[in-house]
Amino acid sequence: MHGEREVLGYHALPMSRASRTDRRSFFTFVKKGITDFHQTASIVPSGRFLVNAMVDAAEPERARTIVELGPGTGPMTGPLLARMKKDAKLFTIEIDEPLHNELVRSHDDPRLTAILGSAEHIEELLAERGHTGKVDVVFSSLGMSLIPSTIRQRILESAARVLAPGGTYVQFGYFHTRYVTWTKDEGLKGFDYRGTLEKHFGRVTRQPVPANFPPAWVYRAHPRTRA
Ligand SMILES: C[S@@+](CC[C@H](N)C(=O)[O-])C[C@H]1O[C@@H](n2cnc3c(N)ncnc32)[C@H](O)[C@@H]1O
Numbered sequence: 001m002h003g004e005r006e007v008l009g010y011h012a013l014p015m016s017r018a019s020r021t022d023r024r025s026f027f028t029f030v031k032k033g034i035t036d037f038h039q040t041a042s043i044v045p046s047g048r049f050l051v052n053a054m055v056d057a058a059e060p061e062r063a064r065t066i067v068e069l070g071p072g073t074g075p076m077t078g079p080l081l082a083r084m085k086k087d088a089k090l091f092t093i094e095i096d097e098p099l100h101n102e103l104v105r106s107h108d109d110p111r112l113t114a115i116l117g118s119a120e121h122i123e124e125l126l127a128e129r130g131h132t133g134k135v136d137v138v139f140s141s142l143g144m145s146l147i148p149s150t151i152r153q154r155i156l157e158s159a160a161r162v163l164a165p166g167g168t169y170v171q172f173g174y175f176h177t178r179y180v181t182w183t184k185d186e187g188l189k190g191f192d193y194r195g196t197l198e199k200h201f202g203r204v205t206r207q208p209v210p211a212n213f214p215p216a217w218v219y220r221a222h223p224r225t226r227a
Contacts, residue, residue: 041143
């Protein structure tokens with residue numbers, strides 16, 4: 001059924017019309033999602049509605065530099081590039097080697113620098129690739145609610161430092177994680193995306209995306225302007 005495929009992130013195409021690249025990327029992610037759910041935070045890539053809401057929130061046509069955290073095999077990377085300026089730059093930071101390799105294989109664009117590494121070290125990873133300035137957008141689909149609190153803290157601090165004044169942090173979080181999620185250090189509890197982002201950035205707005213599996217919020221946060 002088309003609708004199901006759309007929500008499950010496999011585009012709205014019947015199997016016979018989906019490209020081989022789409023299929024390969026999809027199953028690479030599913031395999032990883034089943035064997036290492038704690039890292040991927042999902043067993044399927046984000047669906048089209050969530051991708052569109054995230055990309056809209058980033059306003060990529062206005063950005064010179066975007067950093068995408070946790071791109072997986074890249075369901076949001078292509079749509080971001082499609083709306084970025086010709087001379088803009090996109091850095092992706094993915095911790096998982098097979099997912100990173102699949103992203104590189106399926107995205108051939110001179111504006112893209114795909115980095116294998118952890119989002120805890122955004123500035124260092126960018127500096128190693130010759131980018132020492134700030135960035136306009138940090139675009140994250142990391143499963144923050146499943147990431148141990150010390151690592152989460154380091155990622156958000158790194159993101160806040162690298163964002164330009166007037167920049168935007170974009171993040172999605174699944175509805176259910178407000179009530180139940182699990183981390184190694186904090187055990188079973190709810191995770192407050194909005195409160196966490198407010199602590200690190202300041203002003204936060206959010207938009208619901210119910211037509212995703214699982215349903216999600218898209219958050220936009222802006223760094224505090226220092227006096
Ligand atoms: C919820 S998936 C999102 C994948 C894809 N962007 C999507 O929307 O379908 C989270 C991704 O973050 C990656 N990830 C988890 N921890 C990370 C970290 N510390 N640094 C970079 N990537 C990480 C996972 O391997 C996974 O690809």
